[in-house]
Amino acid sequence: MTDSKQLYQEVILDHNRKPRNYGKLPDATHRSEGLNPLCGDHIRLDLKVAGDVIESVAFEGQSCAICKASASMMTANVKGKSVADAERLVGEFRGMATGTLDVAKDANHLGRLTVFAGVKDLPSRVKCAILPWHTLHAAVQSQAVVSTEGDNDPVAQSA
Amino acid sequence: MTAANALKTPEPTSTFDVDRYRADFPILANVHPHGKPLVYLDNGASSQMPQQVIDRLVRYQTHEHANIHRGVHTLSETATNAYEHARRQIQHFLNAKEDREIIFTSNVTDSINLVAHGFGRAFVSEGDEIIITHLEHHANIVPWQMLCEERGAKLKVAPIDDSGALILEAYEKLFSPRTKFVSVTHVSNALGTINPVKEMIDIAHRHGVPIMVDGAQAVQHMPVDVQALDCDFYAFTGHKIFGPTGIGVLYGKAEWLEKMKPFRGGGDMILSVTFEKTTYNAIPFKFEAGTPPIAQAIALGEAVEYVRRIGLERIAAHEHDLLVYATDRLRAMDGVRIYGTAPHKAAVISFYVNDIHPHDVGTLLNEEGVAVRTGHHCAQPVMRRFGIPATARASFAFYNKLEEVDVLVEAIRKVQKLFA
Numbered sequence: 001m002t003d004s005k006q007l008y009q010e011v012i013l014d015h016n017r018k019p020r021n022y023g024k025l026p027d028a029t030h031r032s033e034g035l036n037p038l039c040g041d042h043i044r045l046d047l048k049v050a051g052d053v054i055e056s057v058a059f060e061g062q063s064c065a066i067c068k069a070s071a072s073m074m075t076a077n078v079k080g081k082s083v084a085d086a087e088r089l090v091g092e093f094r095g096m097a098t099g100t101l102d103v104a105k106d107a108n109h110l111g112r113l114t115v116f117a118g119v120k121d122l123p124s125r126v127k128c129a130i131l132p133w134h135t136l137h138a139a140v141q142s143q144a145v146v147s148t149e150g151d152n153d154p155v156a157q158s159a
Numbered sequence: 160m161t162a163a164n165a166l167k168t169p170e171p172t173s174t175f176d177v178d179r180y181r182a183d184f185p186i187l188a189n190v191h192p193h194g195k196p197l198v199y200l201d202n203g204a205s206s207q208m209p210q211q212v213i214d215r216l217v218r219y220q221t222h223e224h225a226n227i228h229r230g231v232h233t234l235s236e237t238a239t240n241a242y243e244h245a246r247r248q249i250q251h252f253l254n255a256k257e258d259r260e261i262i263f264t265s266n267v268t269d270s271i272n273l274v275a276h277g278f279g280r281a282f283v284s285e286g287d288e289i290i291i292t293h294l295e296h297h298a299n300i301v302p303w304q305m306l307c308e309e310r311g312a313k314l315k316v317a318p319i320d321d322s323g324a325l326i327l328e329a330y331e332k333l334f335s336p337r338t339k340f341v342s343v344t345h346v347s348n349a350l351g352t353i354n355p356v357k358e359m360i361d362i363a364h365r366h367g368v369p370i371m372v373d374g375a376q377a378v379q380h381m382p383v384d385v386q387a388l389d390c391d392f393y394a395f396t397g398h399k400i401f402g403p404t405g406i407g408v409l410y411g412k413a414e415w416l417e418k419m420k421p422f423r424g425g426g427d428m429i430l431s432v433t434f435e436k437t438t439y440n441a442i443p444f445k446f447e448a449g450t451p452p453i454a455q456a457i458a459l460g461e462a463v464e465y466v467r468r469i470g471l472e473r474i475a476a477h478e479h480d481l482l483v484y485a486t487d488r489l490r491a492m493d494g495v496r497i498y499g500t501a502p503h504k505a506a507v508i509s510f511y512v513n514d515i516h517p518h519d520v521g522t523l524l525n526e527e528g529v530a531v532r533t534g535h536h537c538a539q540p541v542m543r544r545f546g547i548p549a550t551a552r553a554s555f556a557f558y559n560k561l562e563e564v565d566v567l568v569e570a571i572r573k574v575q576k577l578f579a
Contacts, residue, residue: 005577
């Protein structure tokens with residue numbers, strides 16, 4: 001199984017080195033922090049929501065390559081989308097990463113994000129990929145800080 | 160640990176027939192992660208089990224099992240004898256004075272909690288102080304924090320230098336008339352530092368303070384003699400010394416154990432029970448409430464015998480070869496930084512590759528069959544001391560070969576290439 005190497009090759013080469021939408025938004029309307037205490041992944045997400053639309057989005061933080069690439073692709077994907085569409089993507093991404101959504105069979109809106117389908121075979125890394133999405137969900141729900149552990153465990157929620 | 164930049168696998172300086180011992184460990188030959196030979200460098204987290212110990216477990220379950228200490232029938236006597244024999248095997252392994260100084264627990268965490276409860280609740284009160292070090296695993300931090308919180312006592316932490324070595328003078332300065340207890344690790348699980356425990360024990364005793372040593376990362380690597388050390392308590396766990404999970408050991412000087420409160424109440428730890436009063440059993444049984452992990456204790460006895468037969472001096476010499484060679488090779492790689500460079504180290508190497516997160520390194524090393532631990536190693540204060548969230552850690556056992564270091568180095572090179 002060379003899935004993880006393929007995953008790395010496809011995602012890292014681009015997004016880990018040149019993350020999109022990296023930084024802060026001075027005029028953010030929503031802000032949230034995501035933390036995975038098990039590995040120390042820590043990202044900060046800023047959103048500017050106008051009406052129902054995510055007008056701009058930015059992230060920064062310290063994390064592994066899977067988390068950073070996931071965050072980078074997420075921001076590129078949800079920019080300009082409605083909050084409802086973004087939330088739908090959060091659910092689909094979580095389903096893909098935890099194996100409850102089969103991207104080959106089940107209808108979805110993930111597009112290029114399906115490069116992350118391989119993480120379901122790396123159970124110890126699922127949370128790395130989900131953390132940015134979990135943080136996005138928290139930001140639009142106006143939660144300030146989320147953790148991948150305890151009551152907010154995204155993997156447990158979707159199980 | 161001097162570093163000649165040897166790039167060819169050197170001739171081992173110790174005469175240690177590693178292949179002969181590897182043959183005892185079926186898992187090393189049976190498992191092929193991603194189709195590659197297993198290079199198991201996660202022994203600090205848990206070691207593998209030799210066939211001799213597996214056979215002992217099977218023999219116990221197929222011929223000897225019953226509950227212990229209470230039956231009059233043959234099987235119960237057989238099981239009781241085997242369990243108590245294991246206690247004596249551990250006694251000899253640690254060179255304890257008496258077998259009743261050996262208590263079976265479930266792991267080191269359990270052993271430390273037993274002392275934090277049994278000693279702490281009996282002898283620690285408001286304003287008292289407990290000393291640990293900056294190198295501790297969470298298992299040797301949290302129980303003391305809980306005790307301090309409950310009692311209004313204070314936790315003091317002995318510092319380390321930039322190499323990860325304990326600063327002995329600073330440790331000694333922490334002692335005050337209020338110091339009631341000291342608990343220190345023998346070997347750091349995150350950095351490999353071997354603490355000068357003999358000196359630390361002598362210092363504690365000069366101040367009239369009892370001291371516990373966490374030997375989770377020590378007993379499988381070097382000879383330990385609790386009488387020579389003169390420590391008051393010593394703990395280790397079964398699954399890091401080629402035995403099963405679910406079994407740990409607490410050695411305690413009889414004089415302390417007798418004065419301490421029981422940890423758990425229940426069966427086996429009593430002499431008599433009425434609804435008005437319970438009389439506790441003698442040590443060690445006072446601390447072994449309920450049916451213990453009988454099979455695991457017996458298998459642990461077999462595991463320490465196995466290690467004794469090979470000889471811990473020889474194991475230490477072979478592992479030192481592994482440490483020196485691996486350190487030299489990793490140091491010679493551009494972009495690889497080693498955390499933990501104390502002069503006295505066990506064969507544990509914590510490292511960082513360029514600026515690549517250790518989790519990414521671990522996932523990709525696994526592709527090459529190399530098993531390392533990544534993360535904070537349940538030692539977040541150590542990680543914070545060095546300003547990093549995590550490391551990748553290669554931790555060796557006597558069954559590892561110098562050639563496996565070469566596989567590790569090659570695999571790291573592939574990670575670097577992928578991220579280049």
